[in-house]
Amino acid sequence: MLSDNLKVLLASTQSFAIKSQNFHWNIEGSNFPQYHEFYDNLYNDVSATIDRIAEYIRILGHYTPGSLQRYAELSIIQDQTRIPRAELMFAETLQDTQKMTELVVGMFNEATNDNQQGIANFMAELQDLYGKKAWFIRSILKKERE
Numbered sequence: 519m520l521s522d523n524l525k526v527l528l529a530s531t532q533s534f535a536i537k538s539q540n541f542h543w544n545i546e547g548s549n550f551p552q553y554h555e556f557y558d559n560l561y562n563d564v565s566a567t568i569d570r571i572a573e574y575i576r577i578l579g580h581y582t583p584g585s586l587q588r589y590a591e592l593s594i595i596q597d598q599t600r601i602p603r604a605e606l607m608f609a610e611t612l613q614d615t616q617k618m619t620e621l622v623v624g625m626f627n628e629a630t631n632d633n634q635q636g637i638a639n640f641m642a643e644l645q646d647l648y649g650k651k652a653w654f655i656r657s658i659l660k661k662e663r664e
């Protein structure tokens with residue numbers, strides 16, 4: 519059901535945002551200023567989508583989960599309790615952007631089938647957001663050409 523998937527998306531987005539902030543604070547390396555700023559932008563851009571997801575759940579007539587316990591139960595984004603090296607942080611975030619992309623692409627189709635065009639449009643925006651972030655990370659991780 520679309521509202522159930524919106525709950526999963528909300529929880530996953532919260533987890534993604536928390537992890538982005540964790541990496542923003544704790545990343546290290548010779549390109550620290552850019553890395554620190556990349557994760558700051560990621561955190562801000564992803565966080566900016568949270569309220570809209572939550573309000574769509576209410577618009578569909580359901581209550582919105584709002585507790586850390588529920589988010590942990592519902593999220594498809596694995597929590598990170600450790601401090602990985604910079605390259606591993608980026609690799610993990612790249613995988614997470616791919617998980618988010620798969621989720622919103624599936625939800626775009628579901629919303630379209632349900633004639634929820636506003637939600638479908640929002641899912642398309644999220645696909646663009648996570649696709650653009652994935653491109654940045656792939657470019658960061660790519661070894662410089664000879």
Ligand SMILES: [Fe+2]
Pocket residue numbers: 542558
């Ligand atoms: Fe900061």
